[in-house]
Amino acid sequence: MRFSLTLLFITIFCSKLWANFAPPVNDELANAINISNTTGFCSEDAAYNNLEATSSSMYNKPMSWMAIGKDVWFKFTATKYDVNISVSGAVNSGSPNTLINPLIALYTFETGSTGISELIGSSSTSSNVTSFYKGALIPGQVYYVRVSATNDATGNFKFCLDNYFPPMQPGQDCGTVSILCSKETFTQLNVTGTGSNRNESAGTCLGTESNSAWYMFKASKAGSFTFVITPTVTTNDIDWIFYDLGINGDCSMVNASNAIRCAAGSGVTCTPSYYKTGLSMTETDLTEASGCPAGQNGFVKYVDLVEGHTYAILIDNFSSGNNGFTLEFGGDAD
Known part of the structure; x- marks a missing residue:
């Protein structure tokens, strides 16, 4: 009986230990977290992380990244033409978000094709908040968002996505x-x-x-x-x-x-x-x-x-x- 209890405690301890070191559920593109609300979506602080994530080495490094790092994946279906995506890391010493120098890349993926295609947008980073913009999206198309960080950094982060129609400007039509x-x-x-x-x-x-x-x-x-x-x-x-x-x-x-x-x-x-x-x-x-x-x-x-x-x-x-x-x-x- 004492042996059985000891074995049970060891099993519970190992399970918790394994859970602490398991990669995030969205570690691979196939398990990308779907963002269904694409109008002004923002997660809670520290809602996501790339702790114990592995590098998706089967896909090429994004053009503007120095290395793949520990990447995780999200996806959304476009309903409008433009998208702004932001990842907020450690904006200050008191922030619950801990990721340093986040990176963002955007892709399309067609089943049966040769793989994913990177979409080149504009990106900027300030105070460990990275924003990414891309226009000319196709409504109904599924897009994949890749999130990582420089220097193999890992941590918690807040994820925001806004898919919208850009404001009219004279001469656009x-x-x-x-x-x-x-x-x-x-x-x-x-x-x-x-x-x-x-x-x-x-x-x-x-x-x-x-x-x-x-x-x-x-x-x-x-x-x-x-x-x-x-x-x-x-x-x-x-x-x-x-x-x-x-x-x-x-x-x-x-x-x-x-x-x-x-x-x-x-x-x-x-x-x-x-x-x-x-x-x-x-x-x-x-x-x-x-x-x-x-x-x-x-x-x-x-x-x-x-x-x-x-x-x-x-x-x-x-x-x-x-x-x-x-x-x-x-x-x-x-």
């Missing part, structure tokens, strides 16, 4: 287009969100918009027309569409059949890489597809403007980060 009155070079300081309709570009080389700005003008003089778009951050991927809307054209004429030029190549990730894009007097192609097809360089053939026709330019920053671009015009048309 054709209906709020900016009118160009001259060929003067200008800089759009930032471009964030897609307005109320991210599918105005449907059927073109662009597909759907990510962070868009619309411009419109009427040709007062026929002739050749060129432009160069230079992102303010040269690692950003700029895409665009040029529409001929005809005599007295307006936004009702925006469709794929009136998209006479289009460029959506992923120049900043191609070899050789490029970041400038536009219309050129020396190119002969009329469109450039997404990705890195051979021979693409970001530029397509110039346009011969017709006097009295209305033209529209949709410029889309595929990259996140609220960055803009400079637009410079050329040619002898006005």
